[in-house]
Each structure stands twice: as C-alpha cells, then as structure tokens.
Amino acid sequence: MEERAVLAQKIGQMNQASGQPPFLLGDEQDAMLRVASAAKGPLSPAAIQTVFRELVSSCRSLVHEPSVAFLGPLYSYSHLAAIHRFGRSVRSVPVGSISAVFEEVNRGQSDFGIVPLENSTDGRVADTLDMFARVPVRICGEVELEIHHALLARCQRADVKEVYSRPQALSQCRNWLARHLPAARTIEVTSTSTAAQLAAEKPGAAAVASLEAGVHYGLNVLAEQIEDNPGNATRFAVIGDQPARRTGRDKTALMFQVEHRPGGLADAINVFKRYRLNMTWIESFPIPGSKRAYLFFVELEGHQTDLRLRRAISLLEQKTLRLEVLGSFPCNTGDEAPNAGRE
Numbered sequence: 001m002e003e004r005a006v007l008a009q010k011i012g013q014m015n016q017a018s019g020q021p022p023f024l025l026g027d028e029q030d031a032m033l034r035v036a037s038a039a040k041g042p043l044s045p046a047a048i049q050t051v052f053r054e055l056v057s058s059c060r061s062l063v064h065e066p067s068v069a070f071l072g073p074l075y076s077y078s079h080l081a082a083i084h085r086f087g088r089s090v091r092s093v094p095v096g097s098i099s100a101v102f103e104e105v106n107r108g109q110s111d112f113g114i115v116p117l118e119n120s121t122d123g124r125v126a127d128t129l130d131m132f133a134r135v136p137v138r139i140c141g142e143v144e145l146e147i148h149h150a151l152l153a154r155c156q157r158a159d160v161k162e163v164y165s166r167p168q169a170l171s172q173c174r175n176w177l178a179r180h181l182p183a184a185r186t187i188e189v190t191s192t193s194t195a196a197q198l199a200a201e202k203p204g205a206a207a208v209a210s211l212e213a214g215v216h217y218g219l220n221v222l223a224e225q226i227e228d229n230p231g232n233a234t235r236f237a238v239i240g241d242q243p244a245r246r247t248g249r250d251k252t253a254l255m256f257q258v259e260h261r262p263g264g265l266a267d268a269i270n271v272f273k274r275y276r277l278n279m280t281w282i283e284s285f286p287i288p289g290s291k292r293a294y295l296f297f298v299e300l301e302g303h304q305t306d307l308r309l310r311r312a313i314s315l316l317e318q319k320t321l322r323l324e325v326l327g328s329f330p331c332n333t334g335d336e337a338p339n340a341g342r343e
Helices: 002-017 025-038 045-063 077-086 098-106 126-134 167-172 174-180 192-201 211-216 264-274 307-319
Strands: 067-071 091-095 112-119 139-146 150-153 162-165 185-188 205-209 220-223 233-240 250-257 279-286 294-301 322-330
Touching: 002 045, 025 045, 025 139, 025 322, 067 077, 067 098, 077 091, 077 112, 077 139, 077 233, 091 098, 098 112, 098 126, 098 233, 112 126, 112 139, 112 167, 126 279, 126 294, 150 192, 150 211, 162 167, 162 192, 167 174, 167 185, 167 205, 192 205, 192 211, 205 211, 211 220, 250 307, 264 279, 264 294, 264 307, 307 322
Parallel strands: 067 091, 067 112, 139 322, 162 185, 162 205
Antiparallel strands: 112 233, 139 233, 150 205, 150 220, 250 294, 250 322, 279 294
C-alpha cells in the first residue's frame, strides 16, 4: 500500500509538470476492472473493489484532493454514488439542488459533480436533463447504484403521521406506503437526507432514505427495502472538465434539436443506422419557453474520437438545428447494480 502511494505521488507530480491532470478517471476505472478480474475468491469482486477504491482514493489525495459536488445533505443517494465512484478521500460539497451541482462545476468551484440521470423505476430525471440544456458542462463518467429505501424514524411505525422524502423516492415506494401506512401523509422535500434530518427532529415523522442516512442521523430502522421494484437502480452522471480517453468500451452522449416537421427525428436517427452505431438510451425533453420544440438526448456505443462516430456527428450537424456532444466516457462496470433503463 505504501509503495503504491509513493508511485502515485510520482505519477501525479509528473502529470502536473507536463500540464496534465494529476489523475485520470479512466485510468482509475481500468485499475478497478483489473482488480475485479483478478479476484479468485472467497471475497467477491465487489468486495475487493470496495477496499481497493479507498486505497486509490487515499493515494489520489496525496497529490490532489478533488472536490465533488452532489445533491445533499450528506448520505443522500447522490452522496453514496460519489463515494462509490471517488471513495472517501475527497472534499465533499453537498448542495441544495441539482442545478447547484451544475453551477458548482461550471464556475470551477468543484472539480466534479454527481447528478442522477435515470432510474429503472421512474425513468429520466428531468431536472438533470434541463440543466444539460442550460449549462455547458460535460459528462466524463457514470455510476450505477442499487437503490434500497428504508423507513426511518425515532418513533414506532404505529406512531408515524408523516413520511418525508424526495418525490422520486416516494414514488418508488408508493405501493408499500399505501399498504403499510395508509393514514400517514407523504410530504415531498428536496432530498432523502433532508427527510432524514426532519425525521430526527419532528415527533411522528418518518423518512424514506438510505440505511446510511439513518445511521448518520441516529434514526431507527422501521422497515428495510421498501421499494416496490426489487431491482430499483439509479444511473448517475459524473460531470466535469476532464475528458475521458478512449478505452474500447465507451459510450458517447449527444443532445440535439431537429426541425419540427414530419420525419425530422427519423432523418436524424437514421444517421446512427447508416454508420452502424447502437443507441443505448434516448429521451425527449421539451425546450422551456418553446412551443412543440424538443431536445433529444441520445447515448451511443463508441467514443467521439472513433472514425464512424466522428462521421456520424458531422452528418448529424447538417440535419439538426442544435447539436452538442455532452461527452464520451467508459461504460459502467456494473459491479454493484444492474443496468437501468436500457433500450
């Protein structure tokens, strides 16, 4: 471990001396994959990666401790995704909204941000797509996280009068709550951690949040895994200025607007078929203040430096009113969560 730390310092200093970032997210992810493939048991690849992630995080902090913004407070699911990607040796920057995460990164106040992109139960996260349309930040990675909700409180379940949580979390547990707490009023707040704070302060209040949030705020666990979909998972985007190098197992995210006419979208998507590019995700999003105008978010297999993708992007520019490459990044390893919302 100490030998690795010494080498990490030397490499980071060499990178900085040559004008490069002290560390590269893609290199770290490659290292995690190699560790997982070398696992022979009895520890699982995921368990070994958990330990190794903290070693990488600690070594990285010897050269540069990155700041990571996320929707807080601490131990929200966005915070857990940040820990899953960066480890604990970072400067955590919890903020009050998804838009604030984008602004932190856009203004250079944080090195990276973690924002929820889609959920396997509820689909796209509209707040995130809206900010991609407004703020010029780029995607440089992704994190997939299994989402298991718990009912947390300082009172007994029979005494719960109100249940607080983020709208998406309440939606993902609606059937369980209707069955087990039919008389309790559900109240939406900005994050699951905020809900846990309220449950710690208000008599008769409970929160739908993570077990980690319950530990942090001193709450009792009234019920575990109350999500209606046992395969519930959320995919998060890592946003930041650091471009991801080509790995051969990459995805590229695009955002574009087409002319409002018959066949406009079909003409654009046909470009991907022409160059044999596989779409892994597509979403439409209404443009604020515009009538019948939509932005389309697409993810494709491949890196933006690949010849076929470069040619497709060039042709797509001719068929769209607006086109932005949001970034290329390695596909998630999927060590702790199944794919969410794939085509």
